[in-house]
Amino acid sequence: AQSVAQPEDQVNVAEGNPLTVKCTYSVSGNPYLFWYVQYPNRGLQFLLKYITGDNLVKGSYGFEAEFNKSQTSFHLKKPSALVSDSALYFCAVRGSGNTPLVFGKGTRLSVIA
């Protein structure tokens, strides 16, 4: 069975500092990995994905994520945080075939001015 762990319920960072939101996964076969962001009273918005290729993937709003197969991790990063990045972030994984996406519990990011 596939699963995702987001070990931090909350991450606080000062504006302008780099941020990291952690994610580890478990899946059979090659993973398809995603990050989504959720703003208050809004649906989930896609940020970025890893399917194959370069381990460092770049996405929307200056976010990037690094796929590490040996550590089964897919941490979300941004070099310089903005107050507007404050939101709930979800990591998700699926295996090959028709398996649906499985989401982590989410990490609330708070960027302080």
Added chain:
Amino acid sequence: DTGVSQDPRHKITKRGQNVTFRCDPISEHNRLYWYRQTLGQGPEFLTYFQNEAQLEKSRLLSDRFSAERPKGSFSTLEIQRTEQGDSAMYLCASSLAGGPNGGELFFGEGSRLTVL
């Protein structure tokens, strides 16, 4: 607006009543998913369709829940004899199967259910 739309956005009902939610996916997407999200949790998979065929149902989906996608376009999720534990945000998402995007899901804004 060509995104995923859900209706109603909010529903308050009394315990024991039936409720139905509707989802209109992105028009060219052949897959449609229902997820449920409660406070402090990530979305939990309920069921999904490819065209009009319901391909998988989660064990979370009790007999009181039924979903349909009769013509392979919009979908409905019905909850019969609602219970307070059904209170949640019900999320619909769609995707294009078999494409190069790895099954990226596009979500609607959700239908929030409150059972009194």
